[in-house]
Amino acid sequence: MSAWSAAHAEHGAAVRPPRTRAEVPPSADAVASHRRRALLKRGGVLAVLVGCGLLGAREAFAAGEDRAFDATTLREVLAGLGGEPATATQIALSVDDMVENGAIVPVSVECSLPDVCDIFLIVEDNPTPLAVRFRIPEGTEPFVATRLKLAQSSRVHAVARSQGKLYAAVRETKVTVGACS
Amino acid sequence: MADPIRIRARSKGDLTEVLVLMPHPMETGLRQDHSGALVQAHYITDVRVATEGRTVLDARMSIAVSQDPLLSFRFRGGRAGDRISVTWTDNKGEKRTDETRIT
Numbered sequence: 339m340s341a342w343s344a345a346h347a348e349h350g351a352a353v354r355p356p357r358t359r360a361e362v363p364p365s366a367d368a369v370a371s372h373r374r375r376a377l378l379k380r381g382g383v384l385a386v387l388v389g390c391g392l393l394g395a396r397e398a399f400a401a402g403e404d405r406a407f408d409a410t411t412l413r414e415v416l417a418g419l420g421g422e423p424a425t426a427t428q429i430a431l432s433v434d435d436m437v438e439n440g441a442i443v444p445v446s447v448e449c450s451l452p453d454v455c456d457i458f459l460i461v462e463d464n465p466t467p468l469a470v471r472f473r474i475p476e477g478t479e480p481f482v483a484t485r486l487k488l489a490q491s492s493r494v495h496a497v498a499r500s501q502g503k504l505y506a507a508v509r510e511t512k513v514t515v516g517a518c519s
Numbered sequence: 520m521a522d523p524i525r526i527r528a529r530s531k532g533d534l535t536e537v538l539v540l541m542p543h544p545m546e547t548g549l550r551q552d553h554s555g556a557l558v559q560a561h562y563i564t565d566v567r568v569a570t571e572g573r574t575v576l577d578a579r580m581s582i583a584v585s586q587d588p589l590l591s592f593r594f595r596g597g598r599a600g601d602r603i604s605v606t607w608t609d610n611k612g613e614k615r616t617d618e619t620r621i622t
Contacts (some may be wrong), residue, residue, distance in 0.1 A: 407581055442585045463584055465549065469583035478575050478594040479534070487547070508542040 357360060377447050406458075412495070414461055414469045423497050426451065426505035431496040433509050440490070440513040446483035447507075451500035454480035458499075463492035488513045524617035528570075528603045535597030535621055537568065537575070539590040539605050547582040563588060563607045570603045570621070571596075597621050 401415040405416030457472045491512045522542035548560025566578040575594040604618040
């Protein structure tokens, strides 16, 4: 699945030579503009496919998600997920301000954004920050609760993908005893 | 073999509230045993909850989910008596599925 989307992305990015060759070689400008147009067209097609759900956002984001799970910094995680999320008051992230045991930290997220398809929980200062990804199918409420490990005091981020865009809420949690000792 | 998954699914009007507890060590691979050797990573990577052939939640987990992962969520369209199943897969390729009925 991810290999397919990666191949597709590569195909989309490849610059093909112009299909028809005029008898008089086209000027460098003309070639460049043709290439630009071809690129735009392919990019557009990909966007439309994703937009229509024909090429699910799933396939398109699968490769990025693998990278996000392996990432060791918040910045890399967000890059894998598709960029910097906007701060959203429509995400209610609930996690205690102070916990004694970092091994079991209850976390819950409830979103009032439309069409939420993914919810990610990220513990910024964990060795691998991305903790869990929930895929929310149609018919399931954009609400999840679980328990996470915090290696140390950290900011916890809840990131939701709604209509193709990322939104986030952040809370800081102090841990008295970390989870990785 | 891991212990059975505990599933509680209650229908409340149009919503079904689901609580899932999956007994699993969720070893991070970063912890040392008494002799100072690292304990091998062993954790659930994927969870799928389905009812009557329809997926209602799909999760991908890392080592940062606590031991014996607990999930709580709710979905629309479930009725009392419908079957609901939970399947997890871990990083060693072990798998477990358990099922119950919505009450």
